[in-house]
Amino acid sequence: MEQKTSPWRQPIVWLMVLLVGAVVVGSVVMYVVANKDGPMDAVPDKVQRTGEAQHADLGPDARAAAMKLGAIARYDEEHGFVEVLPVNGGFDHSASLQLKLHHPTREAEDQTLVLPPHETGWRLDAKLAVDHDWLLQLQPANGEPWRLRGRMPKGQLAAQLRPAVDASQP
Structure with a gap:
């Protein structure tokens, strides 16, 4: 047993x-x-949700692509300024530009800089944190409907800004 x-x-x-x-x-x-770190705010655009689809307005990006705009945003850590240099396209060099720096996860750390015209492009004295990535968005301060985007990785001091859409694609 x-x-x-x-x-x-x-x-x-x-x-x-x-x-x-x-x-x-x-x-x-x-x-x-x-x-x-709280809720993630990785997408700075206003997004409309319909069912399971999300829609964002890419009109400003398409306009920038049609205008063939491109620029470089650069941060001079030693002298403490942010500069935008035009690469190609028909920029209005007499108008100020608005550079939005979005923290990838924390909206509270986002910054908006209005850069006045400078002899080489646009420049503003500013202090930026370089210990994390930045999502960049460049647009005219006067509200014209175009926009360039880019990403500046942690520790990097410059980033290429270009439209989020390709003008050659229908």
């Missing part, structure tokens, strides 16, 4: 309890880590 033992004396029962416990603890840790 076999003697019955308690299920708690079986190693497989303890293995199952430990696995479930590890999943619960891991899930709580991942939730805390994911929400440490």
Whole structure:
């Protein structure tokens, strides 16, 4: 005759309890880590949601592509200024430009700079953090409907700005 033992004396029962416990603890840790910085604001555009689709207005990007605009945004850390240099296209060099610097995850750290015309492009004295990435958006300060975008990775001091759409694609 076999003697019955308690299920708690079986190693497989303890293995199952430990696995479930590890999943619960891991899930709580991942939730805390994911929400440490608050909600993510990775897309600075106003987005319209219809069903499961999201729609953003790309009209300003298409206009910039049609105008063949391109620029470089650069930060001079030593002298403390931000500069936008035109690369190609028909920029109005007498008008100020608005450069929006979006933190990739925290909207509270976003900055908007209005750069006045300068002999080489547009320039403004400013101090920027270089310890994280920046999502850049350049547009005229007077509200003209064009926009250039770019990304400045952590530690980098310059970024290429171009339209988000390709003018050659229908």
